[in-house]
Amino acid sequence: MQTLRELVASNPASGPTVTVIGGGVAGMSAACALAEVDFRVQLIERRGYLGGRASSYLHPGVNEVIDNCQHVLFGCCTNLLGFYRRIGAADRIHWTSEMTMIEPGGRRSTLGPSPLPAPLHGLPKLLSAHAFTIADKAALARAFKAMIKLGTADDPGEKLSNWLRRHKQTTGAIERFWRLVIASALNADLDTIAVPYAAKVIRELFMNSAEAGAMGMSSVPLSELYASAAEFLTQHNAKVLLNGKVESLSWDGPAGKWTIETRTGALTSDYVVVALPFEAMGKLLVHMPAAKGAETLANQIAQHQHWPICSVHLWFDREITELKHAVLLDREIHWMYNKGLLQPWRKLNGSYIELVQSASRRFAALPREQAIAQALAELAEFFPATKDARLEKAVLVKEVTATFGVPPRIDEARPSVKSPWPNLYLAGDWINTGWPSTMESAARSGHLSAEALGAYAGKSLQCFEPDLKPHGLMRFLSQSSARR
Ligand SMILES: Cc1cc2nc3c(=O)[nH]c(=O)nc-3n(C[C@H](O)[C@H](O)[C@H](O)COP(=O)(O)OP(=O)(O)OC[C@H]3O[C@@H](n4cnc5c(N)ncnc54)[C@H](O)[C@@H]3O)c2cc1C
Known part of the structure; x- marks a missing residue:
């Protein structure tokens, strides 16, 4: 990782530069694909780490590394998996094809x-x-x-x-x-x-x-998974600038260059990929040059709405179930992940359970103690061993801007990777990929954006991964899903 001054000084003089703004899955997947074909890539991220909405950190209250929330992927996430293969992280995913549903009282269906x-x-x-x-x-x-x-x-x-x-x-x-x-x-x-x-x-x-x-879950914390992207970028002579919030962009037409103003200084670039969530894109938009189509983009952004996801992380003095994960029926907590079993390197004496509440506007409004107490009481209905276990520590994570919703006609508010500005492409999970707000949508947008930029700059670049072909009778029954 570099400071802005080192980044500017270390850039060799030849070859087109691409600045990718935003170090989430969209920005990382675009940056890695572009760096692989010898663009001089500089990735700028506002925070001190990569991963964006899919990241982990050392929680000071419990002294444990936790994900901001359990992230799952599926075999159909072809672009996310392509990105993982590119950065050498694909073997860090634990796969399962079974989903155990549990009713209050403990009866199971698979x-x-x-x-x-x-x-x-x-x-x-x-x-x-x-x-x-x-x-x-x-x-x-x-x-x-x-x-x-x-x-x-x-x-x-x-x-x-x-x-x-x-x-x-x-x-x-x-x-x-x-x-x-x-x-x-x-x-x-x-x-x-x-x-x-x-x-x-x-x-x-x-x-x-x-x-x-098939469902996949990372066997390492998310930031460790995405640290492979930073290593890949460094190996491909790309630069990563952390703590570098981008505040404005200006275009010098005659020189054909962008100037990117960050909190700590400015840098120039031939091309830019803006890989931000919709609300951050909306804030940056007002600090970008006027362009035909910018108003339409602002109107599209205004139509998006956030949905929260909450997770309750619980450490017990013993195992409360042999299951690695389960779907919990008829209660407010939805998913149970047994992180100690999914991540055996943690070498716990007891267990580490993560409970996830999706679309949880009511739960997200609860005070911490009440939310944890409710989650514990519900957990005990599915796993009676919880009642005998001692709770050693607990964390509640509320992500109020976790994802965007997909209401009817939302596709009209999802732009393509082509932007109203010259030499500038868009990425981010909210781009029109046909996928909901997921890491796969982010990776798709990153790959589509890298391919569009590569084609415009005259470099052959093929990183977009096609959908898996349906098997069996589905080959004849389904419509093939269109590439956007
Ligand atoms: C709690 C939670 C649970 C989820 N569960 C799942 C799941 O199970 N499966 C799944 O597939 N998806 C899940 N998602 C959604 C998934 O995390 C996102 O769709 C995906 O990570 C979005 O990636 P992105 O790169 O588009 O955006 P982001 O991850 O938001 O990345 C954008 C980056 O831009 C940076 N940034 C913002 N402003 C600036 C600026 N001005 N200058 C520089 N950098 C800036 C941000 O810090 C961020 O790192 C979940 C999300 C959350 C929050």
Whole structure:
């Protein structure tokens, strides 16, 4: 990592420079792809570490390294996985194909693949799941079938809650599947989710193939995972400037160069990739030159809304379950991750459990003690051993600007990577990738932006990873999802 002065002084005189603003997954994936084909890349990040909304830190209150929240990925996250392969981090992901659902009281059901061809591979376990009645299962099968062919152009104005009513979903199917699995994957209420986004999650996670639906979790803290990106950049002669909040951008037309003003000084660049979340892009926009289309971009940004995610981190003096992770039904906490088992290098004497509440506006408003007490009480309903265990320490993390929502017609407010300014490209999870607010959307935007910049600058650059092909019968049933 370098200071701004070292960064300016160390840049050799030849070859086009690209400045990537924002060190989240979008910025890192764009920077690494560009550095690999010999652009002189400089990555500027406001904070003292890379990772953005997917990062970890030493929590001073408990003296433990924790993620800002458990992040999961799936086999269908082709661009995120391509980025991990590029930086040498792909082998740090723990994969599982089974999802254990637990009812209060402890009764378990397991969803997961069988040898049947897609999309039937998940059917045997769904049919034997105690969590759903026969009517729930029939309703889910009907809805899955209807969602096979739904594309992004279908029903752009319909809310998922309405679609579920039209497709006669039972209360059990809504509460235990749609609200829990789908609304939590999209981190929003059923009332504010556009149907094509729900259909995309259903197809990718449950129908296209067992490979696409496999779930991955990092076996190291997120910042350690993304430290591989910093190493990759250094090995490719790129520069990383931390604690470098960008405050304004100006364009010198005759020289064909951008000047980037940071809190600690200025640097120039031939090209820029702005890889910021929508709200930070909105703040920077007013400190950028006037351009035709900038107002449209500002209007698009104004249409986005944040959704919170909370996580409760608990350290006990003993194990309370042998499960590595589980979906918890009918309560406010949704997901349990047994971090001690997922990250065995922690060598704990007891256990470290992380509980996640998605789309948790009510939970996010609770005071710390109350939120932790509620999470503990709910946990004990699923894992009775919690009652005998001693809680040694606890942390509540509230991320109130975790993700953006995907309400009907949101795609109209998601710009492409091409910006209204010359030599400047956009990236970030909110770019129009067709994916919800995820690390995959961020990596897609980074790769699309790097490819567009490379093509404009006359460098051959292919980093965008295509979608996985559906398997089995899904090869004939599904529409191929378009590359944007
Ligand atoms: C609690 C939580 C749980 C989540 N769970 C999941 C999950 O399970 N799976 C999943 O796929 N996704 C999950 N997400 C979403 C995922 O983290 C984001 O979609 C993704 O990380 C966004 O990456 P990004 O690069 O687009 O933006 P960011 O990660 O926000 O990166 C932007 C970077 O720009 C920097 N920056 C801002 N302003 C400036 C400036 N002026 N100058 C320089 N730098 C600046 C920021 O500090 C930040 O590092 C979760 C998010 C949160 C918060």
